[in-house]
Amino acid sequence: MSESSGAPQWLERGGLQQLLDELRAREYDVHGPVLRDGAIAFEPVVDTAELASGVHDVQEAGRYRLEPGDGGRTFAVVHGPAALKPFTFAPREPLLQVQMDGPGSSFECEPVLPDTGRVAVLGARPCDLAALAVQDRVFLGDRFPDPHYAARRENLLTIVVNCTRSVSTCFCTSMGTGPEARSAYDLALTEQDDGFVVRARSDAGREILGALALPEAEEAALDRERIDLEACRDGIDRALDTTDLRELLYENLSHARWDDVGERCLGCGNCTMVCPTCFCHDQRDEPELDGKASLRVRQWDSCFDPDHARIHGFDFRARVRDRYRQWLVHKLASWEDQFGTSGCVGCGRCLTWCPVGIDLTEEVAAIRGGGTA
């Protein structure tokens, strides 16, 4: 993948449909942010009219609302509960098709690989893209690269939209992941009143841009882009102090704050379901009723599930406090040992979608000494 991006180009607001058409002509199944159940979700789109419009999101710890008004922007909503994760790490993935005659009989296993066509996701955010890079390390960076993730990843085209608006739960600036895209993408858009500044950063992205034959973006548009991104950056108040964070958490495994948060946390696992980097999964057999065949499937799991650390007759993490500590220390500390990067991209989803509004930045601050110890 080449890092060099040609000169930024300009896509008129009305030209977004051409981009969609071009992607579809190249046999991409295009997904974009649409309204779904009071939030936004990435779903198949054919027409730009299907994209979420007329609303913007208000997010706080434990609160997500879409309110009227999009300021004339196509991508007015910062994000919904799902990032890019389901496109590459499927919530449910068949692994093996097993033919058998019953327990103890001979059997045959056929690996099942996803039969995925090309998928383009329009409207991913820079934090989502950063999370994708983190999951690339998790699933592809080790001695057992994951074939299912690899197959899906190879077919994914990312069209990231840089953030010119933030919500109160955002802290990408602390994690170095936004508001403009830093990780590898195929295409990046920065939305303005009358159109988009567009950049390509992969061969696939450049080919698509080439086919659209767009003009170069004018200096004025680039200046405006700088100002908008800077304003967005300045508007992000929430911060996670990452100074020696790994060491801080390892040194405080017995801190009283874990008991405190353990009292508030419901152990529901919502944070792990919306987290764009969480990768825990279960594997299980789903046998046919006649006992002649079984499908071995993996499925998203959560370190908050009571069975997660349970072995026969013993639960290593019996208390909710233990599970929250595992999640947070893994995300912010041991992830670095395992994958050479933090497991947090600062998207803020775990705050928003926590039913009791637990804010990890506040928990860390408390352990650092700023709050109740």
Place this chain on the structure above:
Amino acid sequence: MSVTAPSVQALVPEPAEIIEKRSFGSRLHAYRLRLRDPAARPRFDFLPGQFNMVYVPGVGEVAISISSDPEEEDLEHTIRIVGRTTEVIDRLDVGDVLGLRGPFGSSWPLNEARWKDVLVVTGGLGCAPVTGAIDYMFRRRASFGRISILHGVKQPADLIHRDRFEAWRREPDTWVGLTADQPDRAWRDRVGVVTELFEEVEIDPVRTVVFVCGPQVMAVMAVRILERRGVPSSRIFLSLERSMKCAVGLCGHCQFGPEFVCKDGPIFSHERVARFFGVPGL
């Protein structure tokens, strides 16, 4: 985005036939397994301490350490009947087929232990991961110095392999200490927890390598005593147990601090995990 050739093979169980089943009481069986496809055997070359995922089609998979000698053709798994999948394995017999995926994980440092004294500390019912290593050393007796084995059980009935301990006891330059926490009147060995046996064993901290395998409480106590006796943390090895689903460091279940017990462990030097070892609820 282009990606490196992924490993589908690590996901696919290989059929293996049960050619012998030995039972120790009603809930513990040793299964000798022969791969249906002899050409697959080289992939299953292992070192003592490593484990396979044992698969029952349509039911599930369990992580079980390999208890046979690495030079034997057949693979042996000693399996305790404790859950849904092992309940089905319980009912299987000679001629039945299981699936094997592996081997996975780290091994006991038997090379490092060569020419040195070895102290094995085990407790409760969980000694299977280390018995393979003990057999390995006795089959190569001249390569190791003094071998001491401390084994503690709660009740005498938990001492399933008494004949093996008695046989080891008769080996030259070997000391075997057995203890029961709740003895009956027939019990002739020590009374108390395994750590009390340390009072009787000679340990030369300069030339001893320690293998610890058993309940966490016991392991934490053992490490404390060993460090007091001057054995360096880098020569105390621990076998850790965790929930495992994938065995390749992806499913997340086996995490212990920064370690994936399935691929970084299950055997760790105490030095490596000292910071996290013994922290409750980790």
